[in-house]
Amino acid sequence: MTRRIVVLTAGLSQPSSTRLLADRLADAVTAQIGARGESAQVEVIELRELAHDLATTMTTGGMPTPAVERARETVAGADALIAVTPVFAASYSGLFKMFVDVLEPESIAGTPVLVAATAGTARHQLVLDHALRPLFSYLRAAVVPSGVFAATDDFGGPGSAELGRRITRAAEEMAGAVVSAGVEGFAPAAARRRDRAEEPTDFADLLASLGQ
Template identity: 65%
Template sequence: MSRRIVILSAGLSQPSTTRLLADRIGQAVQAQITGRGESAEVEVVELKDLAIDLATAMTTGGMPTPRLARVRETVSAADGIVAVSPVFTASYSGLFKMFFDVLDPEALNGMPVIIAATAGTPRHSLVLDHAIRPLFTYLRAVVVPTGVFAATEDFGDGEAGRTLTSRIHRAAAEFATLVLAEKTGVEGFAPIADVKKRVSGIQIDRAVTPFMDMLQEHVKHRDPGRGQQ
């Protein structure tokens, strides 16, 4: 059974250290999964290519363009995601935040996630645990313990580069364990967790209460006598 892994890269430049880090993590994840006897399909989504689509969705009450709708479906149907953002003003980029703002709140339920970030200096490394991890916790994703941060100096061949490689491999191993984990439990001792089904948010709920009916209920609460007319 092939596992579908989606990498979300919020890099803006070309070439991009954010994309470089995303690719390295993706390769490590694929190696970890295939090394355990399974196959993995890795798809990279460049968020900069969705900038106009995201702006359109944000300014039209959340209505996604066809391209954005396809990406939302891809993300919610994945077996795991790798999310990588550059650091701007001590936090993740606005483009990165816009993408997760347009996802359905139920899109990442129980989703294994590797969080990663790039910046020019190691002083920004706390962004992983102070900004990015809380975002995914709110979305009820399962974030691996090891976050991957890379400053400019970490892309070299020295000690910093070897340390980055070690972090990438450790995060990938933790991620593969979650992605490949089977739901198991001993009856009467450890009940199987019931993870709420993920939804992309683009399906139309047919059980919709007409707005005029909702308005009538509001009027009845404010003016009981008028609601009886």
């Protein structure tokens, strides 16, 4: 079975180290899913391309633009998310958070998420655990145990081989979470989520819950 891997990448420059890390993670996850006898289809959402649409959504009372709506649907339909942000002012970037802010609250509940971040210095590496992990915990996503942090040095210096090992370890965890989610008898998380417009709460039940 083919798993839908959606990559959120919030880098701003072209090319960006954030996108480089995102692509390496996507390749590694695809390889690890392949090693478990399944295939993966990767879709990348470049949040930079949504910057104006996100601002528009924020200034129109939350009405999503068509591009934001498409991105939200892509994320809601994902079997797994790879979320990569540059570190700005000791946290995820504002652009990254704007996108998370427009997600429907339930849309990634239970979805495996691999968190990753880039920065100029390794002193920011705890951003994975003090910023990204709580954010996705709030959305009740299933964040895999290993996050991947890459400082500029990791792309070329003595630490670069070590970055490859961290990517592989996180990808193994991610692939394990994705493939186990589809064991016979268990629907993928995306299919479990109820479309409220298709299947509304029965009103008699609402009334009864209030004792009326």
